[in-house]
Amino acid sequence: MDDKTINSIPTLNLAFIGDGVYDLLVREYLVTHSSAHVGELNKLKVAMVNCKSQAEYMKLISEHLTEEEEAVYKRGRNTKVNSASKHSTISDYHSATGMEALFGWLYLKGRTERINELFALIIEKGLLS
Numbered sequence: 001m002d003d004k005t006i007n008s009i010p011t012l013n014l015a016f017i018g019d020g021v022y023d024l025l026v027r028e029y030l031v032t033h034s035s036a037h038v039g040e041l042n043k044l045k046v047a048m049v050n051c052k053s054q055a056e057y058m059k060l061i062s063e064h065l066t067e068e069e070e071a072v073y074k075r076g077r078n079t080k081v082n083s084a085s086k087h088s089t090i091s092d093y094h095s096a097t098g099m100e101a102l103f104g105w106l107y108l109k110g111r112t113e114r115i116n117e118l119f120a121l122i123i124e125k126g127l128l129s
Contacts (some may be wrong), residue, residue: 006108011079014072015097018104023049025119046082051088053126054096060125061118069102076101 026048030041058073065073071127077098088096106115 001108003109006105009108010046010096011076011101012081013019014102014104014108014129015076015079015100017107018100018102019049021103021107021115022054022119025115029119029123051092051096054099055088055092057122057126058095058099061121063120064118072105073098073102108128 023045026045027041030036030044032045034041036044062070062073075098077094079094079097079101081093081097103115103118108113125129
């Protein structure tokens, strides 16, 4: 997919695919770093894949973003949404949407190495600190 096509995709659609990308990264990490049964794995996944956690993780990685990545994040963060999760603030919801849009954009650009770098920062700074 070329840059023009990717950049024309609505931000919430980028967030939609980015949510799947991030969810899969978390699942892969948990399966390869835990011997817990599937029910416990799901609880751990839910703790990492929610608005509040993603907003916190975004704070951890924001200083490591390029200007282009920051622009995509801000585009996602500033997208008008009609509702937020009942367990999150609207601010967390916007930040999480921005993070998901960033991951979706990177995925569609074929920048999987960069996705893995950002996810490694989340793991290093978020879970092990």
